[in-house]
Amino acid sequence: MLNVEKIQLKYGNIPVIHDVTFRVEKGEIVALVGGNGNGKSSILRGVAGLLTPSLGTVSFEGRDITKTQAFDIVSLGISLVPEGRRLFPSLSVYKNLRLGAYLTDDGKEIEKRMDYVYSIFPTLKERKDQRASTLSGGEQQMVAIGRGLMSQPKLLLLDEPSWGIAPKLVDKIFEVIREIRNNGVTILLVEQDVQEALEACDRAYVIQTGRVVMEGTGRDVLNSELIQKAFLGL
Amino acid sequence: MEGVLAQTLASGLLIGFVYALVAVGLTMIFGVMDIVNFAHGEYLMISMYFSYWFFILFGMDPLYSLPAITLIMFGIGIITYYIAIRPIINAPMLSQIFVTFGLLIFLRGVAQFLWKVDYRMIPETLASGNINLAGIYIGRPQLVAAVGAILCYGVILWFLKNTKTGMALEAVAEDKEAARLMGINSNRMFALSWGIGIATVGIAGVLLSTFFYVFPEVGGAFCLIAFVVVALGGFGSVVGAFLAGIIVGLVEVVSGYLIDPSFKFMFVLALYLAVVFIRPQGLMGK
Numbered sequence A: 001m002l003n004v005e006k007i008q009l010k011y012g013n014i015p016v017i018h019d020v021t022f023r024v025e026k027g028e029i030v031a032l033v034g035g036n037g038n039g040k041s042s043i044l045r046g047v048a049g050l051l052t053p054s055l056g057t058v059s060f061e062g063r064d065i066t067k068t069q070a071f072d073i074v075s076l077g078i079s080l081v082p083e084g085r086r087l088f089p090s091l092s093v094y095k096n097l098r099l100g101a102y103l104t105d106d107g108k109e110i111e112k113r114m115d116y117v118y119s120i121f122p123t124l125k126e127r128k129d130q131r132a133s134t135l136s137g138g139e140q141q142m143v144a145i146g147r148g149l150m151s152q153p154k155l156l157l158l159d160e161p162s163w164g165i166a167p168k169l170v171d172k173i174f175e176v177i178r179e180i181r182n183n184g185v186t187i188l189l190v191e192q193d194v195q196e197a198l199e200a201c202d203r204a205y206v207i208q209t210g211r212v213v214m215e216g217t218g219r220d221v222l223n224s225e226l227i228q229k230a231f232l233g234l
Numbered sequence B: 001m002e003g004v005l006a007q008t009l010a011s012g013l014l015i016g017f018v019y020a021l022v023a024v025g026l027t028m029i030f031g032v033m034d035i036v037n038f039a040h041g042e043y044l045m046i047s048m049y050f051s052y053w054f055f056i057l058f059g060m061d062p063l064y065s066l067p068a069i070t071l072i073m074f075g076i077g078i079i080t081y082y083i084a085i086r087p088i089i090n091a092p093m094l095s096q097i098f099v100t101f102g103l104l105i106f107l108r109g110v111a112q113f114l115w116k117v118d119y120r121m122i123p124e125t126l127a128s129g130n131i132n133l134a135g136i137y138i139g140r141p142q143l144v145a146a147v148g149a150i151l152c153y154g155v156i157l158w159f160l161k162n163t164k165t166g167m168a169l170e171a172v173a174e175d176k177e178a179a180r181l182m183g184i185n186s187n188r189m190f191a192l193s194w195g196i197g198i199a200t201v202g203i204a205g206v207l208l209s210t211f212f213y214v215f216p217e218v219g220g221a222f223c224l225i226a227f228v229v230v231a232l233g234g235f236g237s238v239v240g241a242f243l244a245g246i247i248v249g250l251v252e253v254v255s256g257y258l259i260d261p262s263f264k265f266m267f268v269l270a271l272y273l274a275v276v277f278i279r280p281q282g283l284m285g286k
């Protein structure tokens, strides 16, 4: 479904991603794991069109999207839930969700998608008229994921869904991620919470200093010496 | 004595609504794209000339030419964006200041060249005359301008809060990158904010032309006031600009009445300084 081939990504003249190749198949949960500053977010930004690769190609369902702009990529069926959530803080939960379906004008369709989001995150329905900035970290993450789902993506990109939320909510978020996948949405996620991510995913890539240093099934990567030593300190 | 004060308050309130309308476009453009339009007053001047010439050449009353001029100004705003602003979106702030300040000099120069420095006035409009409201004499043009400004402001606020495009404008103002992830083409929203911003200052210009002289430098004083209004209301806040416009109108007129009209700007600027010291983000700013 998604094929990333030998991409290089730069900020200004400084390359931060070198020769990265990976793929995501339909129906999978794929994780990119690695420590802070290794380039995981940059890769997702590259896929979503916020950064244009200077080398290599990104293709989605057989179509080359390397140079496609972010606002056009959404309409192809890719949605990024960005690092730090990036909600519209002074707008209500409802408006944040509505903007997620910006490319749709069909009122019934929007309502249907909104009901789906409320069904996975019932608290959001109670809080729909509240400003996004007044919510707790966990609730904000729910709005961010819900907003990402409102465009009805085929591929959902999640950047650190466990960031800044209460530990007991982390399990719940990952449960929802699996539920979303079971409803037919393919997922590419990035995490620093290596253990959670590797347990939840089908396949994983370990990213270090802008390169893929290891790939395999979630379980294999989790049990690898590299992960055990470098991330879990075992 | 009391009657004079009441009359003064009324006229401050009325002009305050117009100030608010001048400032709404300025604050909106700033809010959506973080660019300060130093030439904002020049667009007021242009629309006042439109209103004047529509009257002189076609005998059209400003109140009749208002819709057409609003559309023309909307178009001028969009064209300004694509020609002058779009190339400098990612440029350093100083370059942006040079460009909009350059626009000010350019537009004023064109007006001076075309129409000389003469003061012109539309002699008689549908809005001319006075009315007596419970013993207070109010100029009808001022009343019409205030009502027009309130209506226009109401439409803008409704648009921002209740339409998808209005929401998208607010989204771009809050987080441009997140807005792009929603599928919003921020470039179009920037253009739209210029269209709306210049159209609203255009409406203010037409309304002002029913009781104010038209001359190439007329934008200067209004632009200065608009900056005070925007700073007082909070940069980027449409609601703030409305409240602040009224406050500035009242302060200006009341201080002119109590102390001396030639000092009224001094009090407006003193108010601005007080805001900067006490609440730098303005009344409704974040």
Ligand SMILES: Nc1ncnc2c1ncn2[C@@H]1O[C@H](COP(=O)(O)OP(=O)(O)O)[C@@H](O)[C@H]1O
Binding pocket: A011, A016, A034, A035, A036, A037, A038, A039, A040, A041, A042, A043
């Ligand atoms: N906007 C930016 N400008 C310049 N450098 C950046 C920017 N964002 C990230 N970087 C750099 O790119 C590298 C990778 O960052 P990032 O993709 O955020 O990593 P991760 O998500 O794995 O923490 C880091 O060295 C970081 O400093």
Ligand SMILES: [Mg+2]
Binding pocket: A037, A040, A041, A042, A083
């Ligand atoms: Mg990151």
